[in-house]
Amino acid sequence: MTRRVVITGVGAITxxxxxxxxxxxxxxxxxCGIESGVGACSEFEPADVLTKKELRRTDRFAQLAIAACxxxxxxxxWKSGSDDGELPIDPERIGCVIGTxxxxxxxxxxxxxxxNESGPGRVSPLGIPLMMGNAGAANxxxxxxxxGPAFSTVSACAAGADAIGTALRLIRAGDADAVVSGGAExxxxxxxxxxxxxxxxxSESGISRPFDARxxxxxxxxxxxxxxxxxxxxxxxxxxxxLAELLGYGASADAYHLTAxxxxxxxxxxxxxxxxxxAGVSPSDLHYVNAHGTSTPLNDRSETDALKAxxxxxxxxxxxxxxxxxxxxxxxxxxxxxEAVATVLALRERVAPPTLGYEVPDEGLDLDYVPDxxxxxxxxxxxxxxxxxxxGFGGHNAVLCIAA
Amino acid sequence: xxxxxxxxxxxxxxxxxxxxxxEPEDVTRDATFESLxxxxxxxxxxxxxxxxxxGVVLKGEDMEKLKTVGDAIDLxxxxxx
Numbered sequence: 001m002t003r004r005v006v007i008t009g010v011g012a013i014t015x016x017x018x019x020x021x022x023x024x025x026x027x028x029x030x031x032c033g034i035e036s037g038v039g040a041c042s043e044f045e046p047a048d049v050l051t052k053k054e055l056r057r058t059d060r061f062a063q064l065a066i067a068a069c070x071x072x073x074x075x076x077x078w079k080s081g082s083d084d085g086e087l088p089i090d091p092e093r094i095g096c097v098i099g100t101x102x103x104x105x106x107x108x109x110x111x112x113x114x115x116n117e118s119g120p121g122r123v124s125p126l127g128i129p130l131m132m133g134n135a136g137a138a139n140x141x142x143x144x145x146x147x148g149p150a151f152s153t154v155s156a157c158a159a160g161a162d163a164i165g166t167a168l169r170l171i172r173a174g175d176a177d178a179v180v181s182g183g184a185e186x187x188x189x190x191x192x193x194x195x196x197x198x199x200x201x202x203s204e205s206g207i208s209r210p211f212d213a214r215x216x217x218x219x220x221x222x223x224x225x226x227x228x229x230x231x232x233x234x235x236x237x238x239x240x241x242x243l244a245e246l247l248g249y250g251a252s253a254d255a256y257h258l259t260a261x262x263x264x265x266x267x268x269x270x271x272x273x274x275x276x277x278x279a280g281v282s283p284s285d286l287h288y289v290n291a292h293g294t295s296t297p298l299n300d301r302s303e304t305d306a307l308k309a310x311x312x313x314x315x316x317x318x319x320x321x322x323x324x325x326x327x328x329x330x331x332x333x334x335x336x337x338x339e340a341v342a343t344v345l346a347l348r349e350r351v352a353p354p355t356l357g358y359e360v361p362d363e364g365l366d367l368d369y370v371p372d373x374x375x376x377x378x379x380x381x382x383x384x385x386x387x388x389x390x391x392g393f394g395g396h397n398a399v400l401c402i403a404a
Numbered sequence: 405x406x407x408x409x410x411x412x413x414x415x416x417x418x419x420x421x422x423x424x425x426x427e428p429e430d431v432t433r434d435a436t437f438e439s440l441x442x443x444x445x446x447x448x449x450x451x452x453x454x455x456x457x458x459g460v461v462l463k464g465e466d467m468e469k470l471k472t473v474g475d476a477i478d479l480x481x482x483x484x485x
Contacts, residue, residue: 051425056425121455122456125445
Protein backbone atom coordinates (compact mmCIF):
# COMPACT_ATOMS: atom_id res chain seq x y z
CA MET A 1 0.00 0.00 0.00
CA THR A 2 1.29 3.45 -0.90
CA ARG A 3 2.21 5.58 2.07
CA ARG A 4 0.07 8.73 2.33
CA VAL A 5 1.89 12.03 2.73
CA VAL A 6 0.40 15.08 4.42
CA ILE A 7 1.43 18.73 4.67
CA THR A 8 1.63 19.93 8.27
CA GLY A 9 3.58 23.17 7.92
CA VAL A 10 3.91 26.00 5.42
CA GLY A 11 6.10 29.09 5.28
CA ALA A 12 6.71 31.76 2.66
CA ILE A 13 8.76 34.89 2.21
CA THR A 14 7.54 36.70 -0.90
CA UNK A 15 7.33 40.17 -2.47
CA UNK A 16 3.93 40.46 -0.75
CA UNK A 17 5.62 40.19 2.65
CA UNK A 18 6.61 37.76 5.36
CA UNK A 19 4.41 34.75 5.95
CA UNK A 20 2.21 32.30 4.10
CA UNK A 21 -0.99 33.95 5.34
CA UNK A 22 0.30 37.34 4.20
CA UNK A 23 0.83 35.94 0.70
CA UNK A 24 -2.64 34.37 0.63
CA UNK A 25 -4.56 37.31 2.07
CA UNK A 26 -2.84 40.00 0.02
CA UNK A 27 -3.02 38.08 -3.25
CA UNK A 28 -6.69 37.27 -2.62
CA UNK A 29 -7.34 40.98 -1.96
CA UNK A 30 -5.80 41.87 -5.31
CA UNK A 31 -2.60 43.42 -3.93
CA CYS A 32 0.53 43.23 -6.04
CA GLY A 33 4.05 42.99 -4.59
CA ILE A 34 5.77 44.13 -7.77
CA GLU A 35 7.39 47.56 -7.67
CA SER A 36 9.36 49.23 -10.48
CA GLY A 37 9.22 46.05 -12.52
CA VAL A 38 10.68 43.65 -9.93
CA GLY A 39 9.25 41.50 -7.16
CA ALA A 40 11.72 42.10 -4.35
CA CYS A 41 11.20 40.91 -0.76
CA SER A 42 11.69 44.45 0.51
CA GLU A 43 10.15 43.70 3.92
CA PHE A 44 12.54 40.81 4.58
CA GLU A 45 15.12 41.51 7.31
CA PRO A 46 17.53 38.54 7.50
CA ALA A 47 18.90 39.72 10.87
CA ASP A 48 15.48 39.16 12.44
CA VAL A 49 15.90 35.42 11.94
CA LEU A 50 19.60 34.63 11.49
CA THR A 51 22.49 34.93 13.92
CA LYS A 52 25.45 37.19 13.08
CA LYS A 53 27.45 34.12 12.16
CA GLU A 54 24.69 32.67 9.95
CA LEU A 55 24.29 36.02 8.21
CA ARG A 56 27.92 35.94 7.14
CA ARG A 57 27.76 32.30 6.11
CA THR A 58 24.73 32.42 3.83
CA ASP A 59 23.81 33.96 0.52
CA ARG A 60 20.47 35.76 0.39
CA PHE A 61 18.74 32.76 -1.23
CA ALA A 62 19.66 30.55 1.74
CA GLN A 63 18.61 33.31 4.16
CA LEU A 64 15.18 33.35 2.53
CA ALA A 65 15.00 29.55 2.85
CA ILE A 66 15.91 29.71 6.55
CA ALA A 67 13.23 32.31 7.25
CA ALA A 68 10.51 30.42 5.34
CA CYS A 69 11.55 27.22 7.14
CA UNK A 70 11.16 28.88 10.57
CA UNK A 71 7.55 29.64 9.76
CA UNK A 72 6.90 26.17 8.31
CA UNK A 73 8.31 24.44 11.40
CA UNK A 74 6.31 26.72 13.70
CA UNK A 75 3.09 25.94 11.80
CA UNK A 76 3.86 22.24 12.00
CA UNK A 77 4.38 22.50 15.75
CA TRP A 78 8.03 21.48 15.43
CA LYS A 79 10.74 23.30 17.33
CA SER A 80 11.42 26.83 16.17
CA GLY A 81 15.19 27.06 16.63
CA SER A 82 18.25 24.85 16.72
CA ASP A 83 18.45 24.86 20.53
CA ASP A 84 14.77 25.04 21.09
CA GLY A 85 13.85 21.55 22.21
CA GLU A 86 13.65 18.17 20.58
CA LEU A 87 12.32 17.48 17.11
CA PRO A 88 9.06 15.50 17.28
CA ILE A 89 10.41 12.91 14.84
CA ASP A 90 13.70 10.95 14.88
CA PRO A 91 16.14 13.42 13.21
CA GLU A 92 17.68 10.59 11.18
CA ARG A 93 14.24 10.08 9.61
CA ILE A 94 13.86 13.75 8.58
CA GLY A 95 15.02 14.72 5.09
CA CYS A 96 15.46 18.14 3.50
CA VAL A 97 15.09 18.96 -0.21
CA ILE A 98 15.28 22.61 -1.26
CA GLY A 99 15.26 23.58 -4.93
CA THR A 100 16.82 26.61 -6.55
CA UNK A 101 17.25 27.89 -10.06
CA UNK A 102 20.66 29.53 -9.78
CA UNK A 103 21.77 29.38 -6.14
CA UNK A 104 24.01 32.06 -4.66
CA UNK A 105 24.47 34.24 -7.69
CA UNK A 106 24.98 37.50 -5.76
CA UNK A 107 27.95 35.81 -4.03
CA UNK A 108 29.35 34.71 -7.40
CA UNK A 109 29.08 38.28 -8.69
CA UNK A 110 30.65 39.92 -5.63
CA UNK A 111 33.48 37.41 -5.38
CA UNK A 112 34.19 37.78 -9.08
CA UNK A 113 34.55 41.53 -8.52
CA UNK A 114 36.99 40.84 -5.66
CA UNK A 115 38.96 38.47 -7.89
CA ASN A 116 39.25 41.05 -10.65
CA GLU A 117 40.04 43.97 -8.36
CA SER A 118 42.28 42.38 -5.70
CA GLY A 119 43.40 39.01 -7.02
CA PRO A 120 42.84 35.37 -6.03
CA GLY A 121 44.35 35.83 -2.56
CA ARG A 122 41.48 38.07 -1.48
CA VAL A 123 38.40 36.05 -2.42
CA SER A 124 36.37 34.83 0.54
CA PRO A 125 36.91 31.33 1.97
CA LEU A 126 33.12 31.34 2.33
CA GLY A 127 32.59 31.91 -1.40
CA ILE A 128 31.85 28.29 -2.27
CA PRO A 129 29.59 27.42 0.69
CA LEU A 130 27.63 30.61 0.01
CA MET A 131 27.22 30.15 -3.74
CA MET A 132 26.61 26.39 -3.91
CA GLY A 133 23.14 25.51 -5.09
CA ASN A 134 22.67 23.01 -2.26
CA ALA A 135 23.24 25.69 0.41
CA GLY A 136 19.51 25.96 1.14
CA ALA A 137 19.17 22.29 2.07
CA ALA A 138 22.57 22.25 3.81
CA ASN A 139 21.79 25.24 6.01
CA UNK A 140 18.35 23.98 7.04
CA UNK A 141 19.78 20.56 7.91
CA UNK A 142 22.59 22.18 9.89
CA UNK A 143 20.39 24.67 11.73
CA UNK A 144 17.72 22.17 12.75
CA UNK A 145 19.61 18.90 12.88
CA UNK A 146 17.80 17.07 10.07
CA UNK A 147 19.94 13.98 9.51
CA GLY A 148 18.07 12.17 6.75
CA PRO A 149 18.64 12.64 3.00
CA ALA A 150 19.38 16.30 2.21
CA PHE A 151 20.06 17.78 -1.21
CA SER A 152 18.75 20.23 -3.76
CA THR A 153 16.85 20.00 -6.99
CA VAL A 154 17.98 22.19 -9.88
CA SER A 155 15.47 22.38 -12.71
CA ALA A 156 15.13 26.13 -13.26
CA CYS A 157 11.59 27.31 -12.60
CA ALA A 158 10.37 23.78 -11.86
CA ALA A 159 12.93 23.27 -9.06
CA GLY A 160 10.59 24.12 -6.16
CA ALA A 161 7.91 21.71 -7.38
CA ASP A 162 10.49 19.01 -8.15
CA ALA A 163 11.82 19.37 -4.59
CA ILE A 164 8.35 18.80 -3.12
CA GLY A 165 7.69 15.91 -5.51
CA THR A 166 11.02 14.35 -4.59
CA ALA A 167 10.17 14.75 -0.92
CA LEU A 168 6.91 12.88 -1.54
CA ARG A 169 8.87 10.06 -3.17
CA LEU A 170 11.40 9.88 -0.31
CA ILE A 171 8.63 9.43 2.24
CA ARG A 172 6.72 6.93 0.12
CA ALA A 173 9.89 4.93 -0.46
CA GLY A 174 10.54 4.79 3.26
CA ASP A 175 13.80 6.75 3.08
CA ALA A 176 12.35 9.32 5.48
CA ASP A 177 9.29 9.83 7.68
CA ALA A 178 9.23 13.58 7.13
CA VAL A 179 10.89 15.91 4.64
CA VAL A 180 11.24 19.67 4.87
CA SER A 181 11.02 20.77 1.24
CA GLY A 182 10.58 23.80 -0.93
CA GLY A 183 12.54 26.28 -2.97
CA ALA A 184 14.49 29.51 -2.60
CA GLU A 185 15.76 32.13 -5.02
CA UNK A 186 17.47 35.50 -4.79
CA UNK A 187 18.38 36.27 -8.38
CA UNK A 188 17.60 39.96 -8.67
CA UNK A 189 21.25 40.78 -9.33
CA UNK A 190 22.87 42.78 -12.12
CA UNK A 191 24.23 39.74 -13.96
CA UNK A 192 21.16 37.51 -13.70
CA UNK A 193 18.87 40.40 -14.58
CA UNK A 194 20.98 41.31 -17.61
CA UNK A 195 21.13 37.70 -18.80
CA UNK A 196 17.36 37.17 -18.54
CA UNK A 197 16.96 40.49 -20.34
CA UNK A 198 19.37 39.46 -23.09
CA UNK A 199 17.32 36.36 -23.85
CA UNK A 200 14.18 38.48 -24.15
CA UNK A 201 12.37 36.76 -21.28
CA UNK A 202 11.71 39.82 -19.11
CA SER A 203 8.70 42.06 -19.39
CA GLU A 204 9.60 45.43 -20.88
CA SER A 205 6.46 46.97 -19.43
CA GLY A 206 7.39 45.63 -15.98
CA ILE A 207 3.86 44.27 -15.60
CA SER A 208 3.09 40.64 -14.82
CA ARG A 209 -0.28 39.90 -16.46
CA PRO A 210 -0.44 36.19 -17.21
CA PHE A 211 -2.76 35.02 -20.01
CA ASP A 212 -3.64 38.62 -21.03
CA ALA A 213 -3.15 39.48 -24.72
CA ARG A 214 -0.80 42.33 -23.71
CA UNK A 215 1.60 40.10 -21.72
CA UNK A 216 5.20 40.75 -22.71
CA UNK A 217 7.44 38.60 -20.51
CA UNK A 218 7.93 37.73 -16.87
CA UNK A 219 8.76 40.00 -13.96
CA UNK A 220 11.65 38.73 -11.85
CA UNK A 221 10.88 38.03 -8.22
CA UNK A 222 12.70 36.55 -5.25
CA UNK A 223 11.65 34.61 -2.17
CA UNK A 224 11.25 31.18 -0.64
CA UNK A 225 8.55 28.68 0.16
CA UNK A 226 8.99 25.75 2.56
CA UNK A 227 6.57 22.95 3.43
CA UNK A 228 6.75 20.27 6.10
CA UNK A 229 5.72 16.92 4.64
CA UNK A 230 5.10 13.97 6.92
CA UNK A 231 3.97 10.41 6.45
CA UNK A 232 0.27 10.51 7.36
CA UNK A 233 0.63 7.85 10.06
CA UNK A 234 3.51 9.75 11.69
CA UNK A 235 1.58 13.03 11.71
CA UNK A 236 -1.46 11.28 13.11
CA UNK A 237 0.53 9.55 15.84
CA UNK A 238 1.89 12.84 17.12
CA UNK A 239 -1.52 14.53 16.91
CA UNK A 240 -0.42 17.06 14.30
CA UNK A 241 -2.83 19.40 12.57
CA UNK A 242 -2.97 18.32 8.93
CA LEU A 243 -3.21 21.28 6.54
CA ALA A 244 -3.49 19.31 3.31
CA GLU A 245 -2.53 16.08 1.61
CA LEU A 246 0.03 15.85 -1.18
CA LEU A 247 -1.73 13.36 -3.41
CA GLY A 248 0.59 13.14 -6.37
CA TYR A 249 3.50 14.40 -8.45
CA GLY A 250 4.21 14.15 -12.15
CA ALA A 251 7.32 15.20 -14.02
CA SER A 252 8.43 15.15 -17.63
CA ALA A 253 10.85 16.76 -20.07
CA ASP A 254 9.88 18.44 -23.34
CA ALA A 255 13.14 17.44 -25.07
CA TYR A 256 12.15 20.09 -27.58
CA HIS A 257 14.13 23.33 -27.10
CA LEU A 258 16.57 24.80 -24.58
CA THR A 259 14.16 27.52 -23.45
CA ALA A 260 10.95 27.53 -25.50
CA UNK A 261 8.10 25.28 -24.33
CA UNK A 262 6.88 22.61 -26.71
CA UNK A 263 4.08 24.11 -28.86
CA UNK A 264 0.80 22.49 -27.90
CA UNK A 265 2.12 21.85 -24.40
CA UNK A 266 2.68 18.12 -24.97
CA UNK A 267 5.42 17.76 -22.34
CA UNK A 268 3.49 19.74 -19.75
CA UNK A 269 0.35 17.72 -20.51
CA UNK A 270 2.24 14.48 -19.81
CA UNK A 271 3.37 15.82 -16.42
CA UNK A 272 -0.21 16.85 -15.57
CA UNK A 273 -1.58 13.42 -16.54
CA UNK A 274 1.15 11.67 -14.59
CA UNK A 275 0.40 13.77 -11.48
CA UNK A 276 -3.29 12.86 -11.72
CA UNK A 277 -2.50 9.15 -12.17
CA UNK A 278 -0.10 9.27 -9.24
CA ALA A 279 -2.80 10.94 -7.13
CA GLY A 280 -5.52 8.55 -8.27
CA VAL A 281 -7.61 11.54 -9.31
CA SER A 282 -9.72 12.12 -12.45
CA PRO A 283 -9.76 15.50 -14.21
CA SER A 284 -13.40 15.90 -13.19
CA ASP A 285 -12.38 15.59 -9.50
CA LEU A 286 -10.38 18.85 -9.70
CA HIS A 287 -11.59 22.17 -8.30
CA TYR A 288 -8.72 24.55 -9.04
CA VAL A 289 -5.49 24.96 -10.99
CA ASN A 290 -2.66 27.14 -9.72
CA ALA A 291 -1.06 27.85 -13.09
CA HIS A 292 2.61 28.34 -13.88
CA GLY A 293 1.30 31.43 -15.74
CA THR A 294 4.52 33.36 -16.26
CA SER A 295 3.16 36.22 -18.39
CA THR A 296 5.44 35.22 -21.26
CA PRO A 297 3.79 34.93 -24.68
CA LEU A 298 4.89 31.32 -25.16
CA ASN A 299 4.30 29.77 -21.72
CA ASP A 300 0.78 31.01 -21.19
CA ARG A 301 -0.30 29.70 -24.57
CA SER A 302 1.35 26.29 -24.26
CA GLU A 303 0.14 25.90 -20.66
CA THR A 304 -3.43 26.62 -21.78
CA ASP A 305 -3.04 24.01 -24.52
CA ALA A 306 -1.50 21.54 -22.05
CA LEU A 307 -4.41 21.88 -19.61
CA LYS A 308 -6.90 21.26 -22.43
CA ALA A 309 -4.91 18.27 -23.70
CA UNK A 310 -4.47 16.69 -20.28
CA UNK A 311 -7.86 17.40 -18.71
CA UNK A 312 -10.08 17.51 -21.77
CA UNK A 313 -11.39 20.79 -23.19
CA UNK A 314 -14.65 20.81 -21.20
CA UNK A 315 -13.07 20.16 -17.81
CA UNK A 316 -10.22 22.61 -18.51
CA UNK A 317 -12.71 25.36 -19.36
CA UNK A 318 -14.83 24.66 -16.27
CA UNK A 319 -11.98 25.10 -13.76
CA UNK A 320 -10.75 28.32 -12.17
CA UNK A 321 -7.11 28.75 -13.29
CA UNK A 322 -5.12 31.56 -11.68
CA UNK A 323 -1.49 32.63 -11.54
CA UNK A 324 0.27 33.66 -8.32
CA UNK A 325 2.89 35.33 -10.53
CA UNK A 326 0.38 38.10 -11.29
CA UNK A 327 0.87 39.23 -7.67
CA UNK A 328 4.54 38.49 -6.96
CA UNK A 329 6.29 37.99 -10.29
CA UNK A 330 8.33 34.92 -11.15
CA UNK A 331 10.29 33.50 -8.22
CA UNK A 332 12.14 31.05 -10.50
CA UNK A 333 13.38 28.11 -8.40
CA UNK A 334 11.21 29.21 -5.48
CA UNK A 335 8.07 29.65 -7.59
CA UNK A 336 6.81 26.07 -7.43
CA UNK A 337 7.21 25.95 -3.65
CA UNK A 338 5.62 29.33 -2.95
CA GLU A 339 2.77 28.43 -5.30
CA ALA A 340 2.29 25.08 -3.54
CA VAL A 341 1.96 27.02 -0.28
CA ALA A 342 -0.53 29.39 -1.95
CA THR A 343 -2.48 26.40 -3.30
CA VAL A 344 -2.71 24.80 0.16
CA LEU A 345 -4.15 27.99 1.64
CA ALA A 346 -6.52 28.54 -1.32
CA LEU A 347 -7.87 25.00 -0.96
CA ARG A 348 -8.29 25.31 2.78
CA GLU A 349 -10.34 28.48 2.38
CA ARG A 350 -12.12 27.08 -0.70
CA VAL A 351 -11.23 30.14 -2.75
CA ALA A 352 -9.43 30.76 -6.03
CA PRO A 353 -7.42 34.00 -5.79
CA PRO A 354 -7.55 36.06 -8.98
CA THR A 355 -5.14 36.50 -11.86
CA LEU A 356 -4.36 40.19 -11.32
CA GLY A 357 -4.24 42.53 -14.29
CA TYR A 358 -6.05 40.19 -16.65
CA GLU A 359 -8.30 42.28 -18.89
CA VAL A 360 -7.73 41.58 -22.58
CA PRO A 361 -8.41 38.02 -23.78
CA ASP A 362 -5.96 36.52 -26.27
CA GLU A 363 -7.08 34.30 -29.11
CA GLY A 364 -7.04 30.66 -28.08
CA LEU A 365 -6.41 31.50 -24.41
CA ASP A 366 -9.96 30.80 -23.38
CA LEU A 367 -9.86 29.22 -19.91
CA ASP A 368 -11.39 30.77 -16.80
CA TYR A 369 -8.42 32.78 -15.52
CA VAL A 370 -10.34 34.23 -12.55
CA PRO A 371 -10.07 37.85 -13.72
CA ASP A 372 -12.58 39.59 -11.45
CA UNK A 373 -11.45 39.00 -7.90
CA UNK A 374 -11.41 35.93 -5.68
CA UNK A 375 -13.85 33.16 -6.54
CA UNK A 376 -15.33 30.59 -4.14
CA UNK A 377 -14.41 27.03 -5.10
CA UNK A 378 -17.63 25.21 -5.83
CA UNK A 379 -18.46 21.53 -5.81
CA UNK A 380 -15.95 20.65 -3.09
CA UNK A 381 -18.22 18.80 -0.74
CA UNK A 382 -15.65 16.56 0.90
CA UNK A 383 -12.21 17.71 -0.06
CA UNK A 384 -11.07 20.28 -2.60
CA UNK A 385 -8.38 19.17 -5.04
CA UNK A 386 -5.97 21.30 -7.07
CA UNK A 387 -3.04 21.10 -9.43
CA UNK A 388 -0.01 23.35 -9.11
CA UNK A 389 1.97 23.60 -12.35
CA UNK A 390 5.65 24.48 -12.70
CA UNK A 391 7.65 24.48 -15.91
CA GLY A 392 11.30 25.44 -16.34
CA PHE A 393 13.82 26.53 -18.96
CA GLY A 394 15.42 23.35 -20.20
CA GLY A 395 12.00 21.85 -20.83
CA HIS A 396 11.37 20.63 -17.26
CA ASN A 397 7.76 20.07 -16.24
CA ALA A 398 6.67 19.35 -12.64
CA VAL A 399 3.10 19.17 -11.43
CA LEU A 400 1.79 18.64 -7.90
CA CYS A 401 -1.70 17.43 -6.96
CA ILE A 402 -2.85 18.69 -3.56
CA ALA A 403 -6.07 18.15 -1.57
CA ALA A 404 -7.44 19.93 1.48
CA UNK B 405 51.56 49.56 6.61
CA UNK B 406 51.57 49.95 10.44
CA UNK B 407 54.28 48.33 12.60
CA UNK B 408 53.22 44.95 13.97
CA UNK B 409 53.41 45.56 17.70
CA UNK B 410 51.51 43.64 20.38
CA UNK B 411 49.05 46.55 20.54
CA UNK B 412 48.40 47.04 16.82
CA UNK B 413 48.15 43.31 16.10
CA UNK B 414 45.84 42.74 19.07
CA UNK B 415 43.53 45.54 17.95
CA UNK B 416 43.40 44.23 14.37
CA UNK B 417 42.82 40.59 15.31
CA UNK B 418 40.27 41.27 18.05
CA UNK B 419 38.32 43.59 15.74
CA UNK B 420 38.45 41.03 12.93
CA UNK B 421 37.20 38.19 15.15
CA UNK B 422 34.47 40.31 16.70
CA UNK B 423 33.07 40.94 13.23
CA UNK B 424 32.75 37.17 12.64
CA UNK B 425 30.05 36.56 15.23
CA UNK B 426 31.28 36.57 18.86
CA GLU B 427 30.39 39.40 21.24
CA PRO B 428 33.35 41.86 21.29
CA GLU B 429 33.79 41.60 25.09
CA ASP B 430 34.28 37.83 24.79
CA VAL B 431 37.23 38.21 22.44
CA THR B 432 40.09 38.25 24.96
CA ARG B 433 43.67 36.97 24.67
CA ASP B 434 42.79 33.85 26.65
CA ALA B 435 39.61 33.01 24.78
CA THR B 436 39.86 29.83 22.70
CA PHE B 437 38.63 29.80 19.13
CA GLU B 438 36.50 26.81 20.06
CA SER B 439 34.72 28.76 22.79
CA LEU B 440 34.18 31.67 20.39
CA UNK B 441 32.79 29.29 17.72
CA UNK B 442 35.50 30.42 15.32
CA UNK B 443 36.40 27.65 12.86
CA UNK B 444 38.97 27.15 10.12
CA UNK B 445 36.92 29.09 7.54
CA UNK B 446 36.76 32.07 9.91
CA UNK B 447 40.50 31.91 10.55
CA UNK B 448 41.22 32.15 6.82
CA UNK B 449 39.35 35.45 6.84
CA UNK B 450 41.34 36.65 9.85
CA UNK B 451 44.54 35.66 8.02
CA UNK B 452 43.50 37.68 4.97
CA UNK B 453 42.99 40.76 7.14
CA UNK B 454 46.34 40.25 8.89
CA UNK B 455 48.13 39.91 5.55
CA UNK B 456 46.52 43.04 4.21
CA UNK B 457 47.29 45.01 7.37
CA UNK B 458 50.80 43.79 8.26
CA GLY B 459 52.04 41.86 5.22
CA VAL B 460 52.36 38.68 7.31
CA VAL B 461 51.32 35.54 5.43
CA LEU B 462 49.76 32.78 7.53
CA LYS B 463 49.39 29.33 5.98
CA GLY B 464 47.03 26.49 6.84
CA GLU B 465 49.61 24.65 8.95
CA ASP B 466 50.25 27.83 10.98
CA MET B 467 46.56 28.20 11.69
CA GLU B 468 46.01 24.60 12.80
CA LYS B 469 48.27 25.13 15.82
CA LEU B 470 46.39 28.16 17.06
CA LYS B 471 44.15 27.53 20.06
CA THR B 472 43.56 30.99 21.54
CA VAL B 473 43.32 34.59 20.38
CA GLY B 474 46.63 35.22 22.18
CA ASP B 475 48.31 32.43 20.15
CA ALA B 476 47.31 34.20 16.94
CA ILE B 477 48.53 37.61 18.16
CA ASP B 478 51.88 36.20 19.30
CA LEU B 479 52.42 34.34 16.02
CA UNK B 480 51.78 37.44 13.90
CA UNK B 481 54.07 39.61 16.07
CA UNK B 482 56.84 36.98 15.93
CA UNK B 483 56.56 36.58 12.16
CA UNK B 484 56.61 40.32 11.59
CA UNK B 485 59.83 40.92 13.53
